[in-house]
Amino acid sequence: MAWFETWFDTPYYHILYKDRDFAEAENFITLLISNLNIPKDSKIIDLACGKGRHSVFLNKMGYEVLGLDLSPQSIEHNKQFENSDLKFEVHDMRAEIFPELSVEKADAVLNLFTSFGYFEDENDDRKVFQSISNILKDDGYFVLDFLNAKWVENTLIKEDQTTKEGIDFTIKKKIEDQHVIKDIFFKDQGKDYHFFEKVKLHTLEEINSYALEFGFERVQIFGDYHLNEFNLESSPRCINVFKKKSHD
Template sequence: MSDWFTKSFGSDYLIVYKHRDLQGALLEVKRMIDWLGLPQGAEVLDLCCGMGRHSMALDEFGYKVTGVDLSDVLLAEAKRMDTGGKVRWLKGDMREVPLADTFDAIVNLFTSFGYFEDDAENGKVLREIDRLLKPGGKFIIDFLNPDYVAASLVPESERKEGDMTIRETRRIEDGYVRKRIAISEPGEPERHYQEQVKLYRPEQFMKMMEGTSLEVDHLYGDYNASEYDAKTSPRIILVGHKEG
């Protein structure tokens, strides 16, 4: 499953995750703006931007936004929705972003981390954030909370989207949360996808940041700015800055 993301973030992803809406992204970005404390016109990188919901919300609030993602399908959807062409969209791997620019802030949202089996590969993402941030620049990493996931995991679910049936199974094993998705339609072969995210706790993020100039200033447990609690918080939201 080392390259599961090259298959999973295709056209079916747009259907499986279509419930993620722009209004929700706007509310989350409002909170992020408070945390980042940046003036309008600041340059922001949305690393692993997906369909671009947060990138476009950041643009709406007056920032100069670049969205980077590896998926051609998701970038095409982002460009389709960005009718004014306001965001700069770029294809790239988060471990080696094809940019020499530096940014006032970088956001990595909705568990767009932990995709790789090797800690060193996941650590490369943090080093890229370090490289791409201006001195004093801010970052936000929004990740799942492993203990909360373990306590609330729904092992199986099934739902309909028109004639399409989407079945999802979820489990935690070997330090990962893993999801298998089966999509069936009348007269079509069943399609299968796998997703996995390596589970990290805050102290493991801190360990991986050693050797970078990144410093975590605050840990939140959700977008209501609740303090992070290892047992009850749904998210681990790291807000910090680059020293220098």
């Protein structure tokens, strides 16, 4: 199994990242939706939704939301939040969403908080763009919130320690073959564990080439969660806003 199929489905992943700033995330989503001017009752797909917090928030904002994630445990957890306008399904983002899940086409697809760049084969990256293009309505938005490769290279901390819920995590980072690799070591109940995360440092040009191939036009790039202008050297994020070209 690929690293993301195992690591994201363990309880330790959620323990390590339990202190993520959800207030910042909700503020970002509020700013983003306002900027895109997406009408209430529009259909939004939260692709790689994790434990569903952002899907739930979008639904409370008045949108019909489908949260999709590869982790069965996360989706099982999310089912408790479902209502008539909020649904969750196990789904691999490389696979077609429509018509396999029998869902209507979406007004927007959001892929947030570095949920891309996991695949070794660039054809798998293409499949993600293809499936999103197929599920989006013409003139619909695709937001790809990715890391800024240059900023990662400039700010990399090679080793760090943190303690969460009594577990001491040692995290080592390196850049190798255009990937940032995070090795995660810890011990729990007398057993040693080692997981890793590996994300390809896609450039702006690479991401845009996939977008163009599948009928998208990049209309905005933001450099952080406050929607400030993107700067290649200093922006921590590379938040791409694509619009699907209409076939008129």
